[in-house]
Amino acid sequence: MKKKEFKAESKRLLDLMVNSIYTNKEIFLRELISNASDAIDKLYFKSLTDDKVKIAKDEFYIKIDIDKKKKTLTITDNGIGMSEKELEDNLGTIAQSGSLLFKEENKENTEDIIGQFGVGFYSAFMVSKKIEVVSKKYGEKTAHKWVSSGKDGYTIDEAKKDEVGTVITLHIKDDDAEEDGDKYSKYLDDFTIEGLVKKYSDYIKYPIKMDIEHEENGKKHTHEETLNSMIPIWKKDKKDVKDEDYDMFYMDKFYDYQKPLRVINTKVEGTCSYNALLFIPKQAPYDFYTKEFERGLELYSNGVLIMEKCEDLIPNHFSFVKGLVDTPDVSLNISREMLQQDKQLKNIAKSIETKVKKELETMLEEDRDNYEEFFKTFGMNIKFGIYDGYGVHKDLLKDLIMFYSSTEKKLVTLKEYVERMKDGQDKIYYACGETTDKIDLLPQVDAVKEKGFEVLYCTQYVDEFALQTLAEYDGKKFANVSTENLDLETEEEKKEVKKSNEEAKDMFAKMKDVLKDEVKDIRFTKKLKNHPVCLTSEGQISVEMEKVINAMPTDETVKAEKVLEINESHPIVNKLKDLYENDKDELEKYTKILYAEARLIEGLPIENPTEISNLVCELLSK
Numbered sequence: 001m002k003k004k005e006f007k008a009e010s011k012r013l014l015d016l017m018v019n020s021i022y023t024n025k026e027i028f029l030r031e032l033i034s035n036a037s038d039a040i041d042k043l044y045f046k047s048l049t050d051d052k053v054k055i056a057k058d059e060f061y062i063k064i065d066i067d068k069k070k071k072t073l074t075i076t077d078n079g080i081g082m083s084e085k086e087l088e089d090n091l092g093t094i095a096q097s098g099s100l101l102f103k104e105e106n107k108e109n110t111e112d113i114i115g116q117f118g119v120g121f122y123s124a125f126m127v128s129k130k131i132e133v134v135s136k137k138y139g140e141k142t143a144h145k146w147v148s149s150g151k152d153g154y155t156i157d158e159a160k161k162d163e164v165g166t167v168i169t170l171h172i173k174d175d176d177a178e179e180d181g182d183k184y185s186k187y188l189d190d191f192t193i194e195g196l197v198k199k200y201s202d203y204i205k206y207p208i209k210m211d212i213e214h215e216e217n218g219k220k221h222t223h224e225e226t227l228n229s230m231i232p233i234w235k236k237d238k239k240d241v242k243d244e245d246y247d248m249f250y251m252d253k254f255y256d257y258q259k260p261l262r263v264i265n266t267k268v269e270g271t272c273s274y275n276a277l278l279f280i281p282k283q284a285p286y287d288f289y290t291k292e293f294e295r296g297l298e299l300y301s302n303g304v305l306i307m308e309k310c311e312d313l314i315p316n317h318f319s320f321v322k323g324l325v326d327t328p329d330v331s332l333n334i335s336r337e338m339l340q341q342d343k344q345l346k347n348i349a350k351s352i353e354t355k356v357k358k359e360l361e362t363m364l365e366e367d368r369d370n371y372e373e374f375f376k377t378f379g380m381n382i383k384f385g386i387y388d389g390y391g392v393h394k395d396l397l398k399d400l401i402m403f404y405s406s407t408e409k410k411l412v413t414l415k416e417y418v419e420r421m422k423d424g425q426d427k428i429y430y431a432c433g434e435t436t437d438k439i440d441l442l443p444q445v446d447a448v449k450e451k452g453f454e455v456l457y458c459t460q461y462v463d464e465f466a467l468q469t470l471a472e473y474d475g476k477k478f479a480n481v482s483t484e485n486l487d488l489e490t491e492e493e494k495k496e497v498k499k500s501n502e503e504a505k506d507m508f509a510k511m512k513d514v515l516k517d518e519v520k521d522i523r524f525t526k527k528l529k530n531h532p533v534c535l536t537s538e539g540q541i542s543v544e545m546e547k548v549i550n551a552m553p554t555d556e557t558v559k560a561e562k563v564l565e566i567n568e569s570h571p572i573v574n575k576l577k578d579l580y581e582n583d584k585d586e587l588e589k590y591t592k593i594l595y596a597e598a599r600l601i602e603g604l605p606i607e608n609p610t611e612i613s614n615l616v617c618e619l620l621s622k
Contacts, residue, residue: 004088005153025182028127029193030200031120032075032168034304036062037204039079039166043138046080053138064197064210064227068188071172078165081137084144087156091121091133091146125150127184130171136161194227203232203303203326232303234265234277234326241265250279254322258282261374264323264359268351272330272344276352278323280359284377288320295319297352300326313349317385317393318356320378325352353396360400364413372411375402383466391469398470403456403463404436406449414473417454427479427486428472430456432464432544434603442601443531443567444481450529451488455481461548468540482536482543482602486527493526500524500568507580511564511591518595520561528567535598536563543602564598589615 040060047053055078063076082090124131129149136143143161148154161167173184186192190212197208207226214221233241233249247259260279267275278297287293295316296309303326314321330344364371375382383401386394402411417428429448433439439457448455458464467478479486489497501508501523508522515522520538528534537543537560546560566573572594579587596612599605606612 001155001157003153003155025126026196027200028123029075029187029196030304031123033062033197033201033204033208035120036075036077036079036166037206039077039081040206041079043078043080043164046138060206062204062206062208064193064208066188066190066193066210071174071185071188073170073172073187073193074167075170076165076167078163081140081164081166082133082135082144083137083140084142084156086137087133087135087144087146091148091154124168124170127172127187128170129173132169132171133166134159134161134169135166136164138164197227200305202228202305203230203235203300204228205230205303232275232300232326234275234324235303238265246277246279249277250322254279254281256281256283260322261370262359262363264355266355268348272327272347274325274327274329274348274351276323276325276348276355278321278352278356280321280356280363280374282373282377284320289380293319297321298324299330300324301330302326302328312345313352314356315349315353315385315393316388317382317397318353320381321356357396357400364400372402375400375411380460380462383460383462386466387462387469394470398473401466403430403458406440406445406455406457408454412456417456418474418476420454421476422452425453426476428456428476429453429479429481429486430458430464430467431481432458432542435459438603442482443528443534444536446529446531447527448481448486448488458544461551464542464544464548480537480542480544482534483538485538489526497524497526497568504577507577507587510580510584510587511576514588514591515564515595518562519564522564522566524568524573525565526568528565528570530567530570531601532567532570532572533594533598533601534565535602535604536565537561538563543604547604564595566594589619593619 040062043053043055044057044060047055047057060078063074065074065076066072067074131148133146134143135146143159145157145159146154147157170187172187175183175185190210193210194212197210201208207230208228209224209226211222212225214223233245243263246263246265250256250260250263251258259282261282262280264276264278264280266278276297285293294309294311295314296307296311297313298305299307299310299313310325313325325348327344327348330348360371360374363374379402382397386397386401399413399415402413403417404410405412405417414428421428431439431442431445431448433442436457436459439445439455439459445455458467464480470478472478504524511522512519525534535543539561541549541558541560543560543562546558549556549558566576572590576587576590579590593612593615596606
């Protein structure tokens with residue numbers, strides 16, 4: 001027996017491998033299975049170039065055995081095996097990778113070799129108090145046994161083994177050795193191991209077998225079962241996959257009881273190659289619009305799960321997309337638990353963003369009803385994507401958003417609005433409110449529709465922020481109907497109202513004194529049809545934006561610069577003029593009531609409802 005110390009710098013390095021590099025204990029099985037798959041790949045590769053290798057591809061396997069009494073978990077493969085020197089080099093020297101060396105020596109047909117860093121094996125020490133490795137190299141007569149308890153080095157000795165390949169036996173730690181409440185004994189449970197294989201190694205291309213115990217007619221029976229699917233659905237020929245197959249995969253994989261709205265199966269080859277299988281759901285997860293929601297696609301490297309939710313692969317504005325990416329070309333860190341930030345990752349993410357946008361555009365053009373249903377569910381997320389990041393994505397997303405139309409009485413795109421604009425119209429008109437019905441009753445909306453213009457109804461809090469970020473579409477600027485600069489009047493009307501406002505400036509000054517800083521100005525307008533008053537705003541902050549920002553759970557408050565506009569043609573004007581001449585105290589009461597009425601129309605709260613109620617009752621009783 002040869003007893004040796006690890007060749008790496010110190011026992012401290014092994015401790016670093018086990019306790020710092022890996023943050024999730026359960027990935028040890030993924031690493032050992034991936035190593036077994038690599039070993040089989042090497043022998044299969046050799047069979048392509050060496051006629052002496054008589055093993056067929058369908059004879060390769062990986063076997064998992066559990067012995068609860070001995071507290072051991074064993075992983076067996078019939079791959080190429082390791083010689084005494086390779087055991088010493090690969091297992092005795094931390095961070096030396098036999099797989100990486102093999103790939104460097106054999107440039108062709110080795111793209112599926114997974115191992116790169118030579119540290120995955122040591123993750124098994126997270127759950128093991130001792131590891132035994134018995135391996136027989138292809139072409140050699142003698143097998144060798146490598147044994148280590150971790151920090152105290154290892155031993156290598158000759159062993160008996162008839163078949164080529166490797167057997168790794170983990171002596172699982174006792175539960176009283178646990179450090180974080182995680183019971184090591186769970187790794188001796190059939191159900192747990194089966195679940196880990198399904199989670200991380202389902203698409204290893206060789207069968208992973210295990211004896212599963214079943215109970216039939218009161219008697220227990222053991223059957224050998226293959227745990228993994230082997231061939232990923234995204235790598236199958238598309239003509240061999242039915243729509244129902246995609247639906248079942250999606251519902252099972254992502255725990256949805258409804259079929260996906262759209263499926264995107266794409267393969268890209270080039271400087272950065274990848275397969276992607278993406279799904280656009282019909283419904284939003286219950287936490288989709290909360291801080292708790294985690295976006296991200298599953299990331300696989302050659303069929304091995306690396307990350308369950310890789311945020312960097314999908315942008316926020318498409319965070320509703322579920323699915324996965326499988327690529328051999330993304331640089332991983334040495335534990336394969338997370339990605340190094342690199343150019344390949346960004347290229348994949350950009351390509352996926354383009355694919356998703358194109359799919360949504362196709363759905364909008366060819367499947368309008370489904371797109372509208374999709375937009376009702378996820379549209380707010382896309383609108384937020386326009387506003388987010390100071391509008392960096394606005395050109396990408398602007399043709400995907402929709403708003404309810406005052407003329408069409410349904411959702412329309414900005415492109416559709418512009419295509420049917422009236423001759424000479426240079427603005428895209430919109431109005432904000434809680435519902436389409438409430439918006440439809442706004443005096444300002446009535447005035448714009450009276451002129452024959454279409455109005456877009458904004459009912460979500462992010463709508464106006466998105467439109468202000470866009471600023472214009474196809475050269476047409478957006479105009480909130482509740483602002484004072486709509487410029488709808490004729491030149492003659494402008495002159496008339498300007499004269500009327502000039503004549504009433506003293507009365508307005510008195511009324512403004514009553515309202516103090518609640519309004520920036522009071523003026524007559526000709527844009528209102530039958531309504532007596534309305535509130536408009538000046539500046540960047542609209543009345544609707546004031547409501548939205550002030551309703552947020554922050555200390556930030558804003559105030560729109562409001563203008564109280566009075567319909568010059570309404571009978572109330574004569575009453576106001578009379579009161580200004582004969583009863584300024586009564587004018588004060590009317591001013592407060594008119595302002596409260598204007599606030600109510602806009603959906604704003606009244607600061608002094610009791611006072612307003614008393615004033616209304618007082619005037620009604622006269």
